[in-house]
Amino acid sequence: MRHRYFFSAFVLAVLLSLDHAGPALAAKAIEARIEQNGKVILKGVYTGGDGADAAEIWADLGLAWLKALQEIPADPSDSQQATLTGEIRIVVSWGRNPIASAQVDKLRLVRVSGKSDQWQIPRAEVERTAEAAGLQLPTPVRLHGGWIAGIIGVCVLLGGLVWLVVRYLRKHQISQKEI
Numbered sequence: 001m002r003h004r005y006f007f008s009a010f011v012l013a014v015l016l017s018l019d020h021a022g023p024a025l026a027a028k029a030i031e032a033r034i035e036q037n038g039k040v041i042l043k044g045v046y047t048g049g050d051g052a053d054a055a056e057i058w059a060d061l062g063l064a065w066l067k068a069l070q071e072i073p074a075d076p077s078d079s080q081q082a083t084l085t086g087e088i089r090i091v092v093s094w095g096r097n098p099i100a101s102a103q104v105d106k107l108r109l110v111r112v113s114g115k116s117d118q119w120q121i122p123r124a125e126v127e128r129t130a131e132a133a134g135l136q137l138p139t140p141v142r143l144h145g146g147w148i149a150g151i152i153g154v155c156v157l158l159g160g161l162v163w164l165v166v167r168y169l170r171k172h173q174i175s176q177k178e179i
Contacts, residue, residue, distance in 0.1 A: 028094055030057055032064045034107065035089040042066040042109075042119060054100040055135040057092055062126045068117045072109070082109045082119065090121075090129055102133035 027047040034042040046064035048057040075081045084107045091101040108125050112118035121129070130137050 030060075030064075030092055030094055030099070032061055032066060032090070032092050034066065034084070035087075035091070036084055037086045039070075041070050041072065041084075042068055048094070054092075054133075055130065055137055057099055058130050058133060058135050059126065059137045061090075061092060061129075062121050062123050065112050065115070065118045065120060066109075068119060072117075072119060074111070080111045082111070083107070084109065090133075100133045100135060102129040104129055104132050 028050050029045050030048040032044050032046065033040050044064040044066035046060060048060055072082050075083055085105065088104045088107045089101060090107070092099045107129070108122060109119040110122050112120055127137060
């Protein structure tokens with residue numbers, strides 16, 4: 001009889017933790033391109049939240065793998081980095097709709113590991129160019145309370161399953177001894 005109460009409490013805990021896990025988020029494809037002296041030299045796509053504003057989308061710019069459309073000369077001191085100079089324009093857009101752009105005279109890039117024609121914008125450059133685009137980047141979010149509740153719910157679920165299996169095995173061993 002007690003296991004029924006435990007199981008009911010267990011199901012209730014799981015349902016409550018799932019309720020606090022937060023809404024499912026949709027994503028949209030964001031195009032990023034970098035122009036040097038009026039010519040597109042790097043292009044890539046990354047995902048942005050469907051309801052994200054320009055600053056949130058720009059904050060994720062460092063996640064984009066940008067494919068070189070022409071040779072990008074690496075820095076002489078480090079072949080994994082490149083510095084673009086001149087009239088540099090960074091544009092992020094969703095389909096044909098521009099979201100934000102920045103004009104700078106210098107942009108540092110890092111090569112994607114193992115990819116000779118793929119580059120990324122380091123976090124410090126994302127922050128610097130956001131300022132040039134007139135955007136205030138959001139503060140990075142740590143673990144959301146809903147995720148913590150979800151993790152607790154999974155732990156409770158696993159603990160309850162282990163308890164039920166152990167209880168069944170103990171009961172089964174006792175009945176085998178009595179026979």
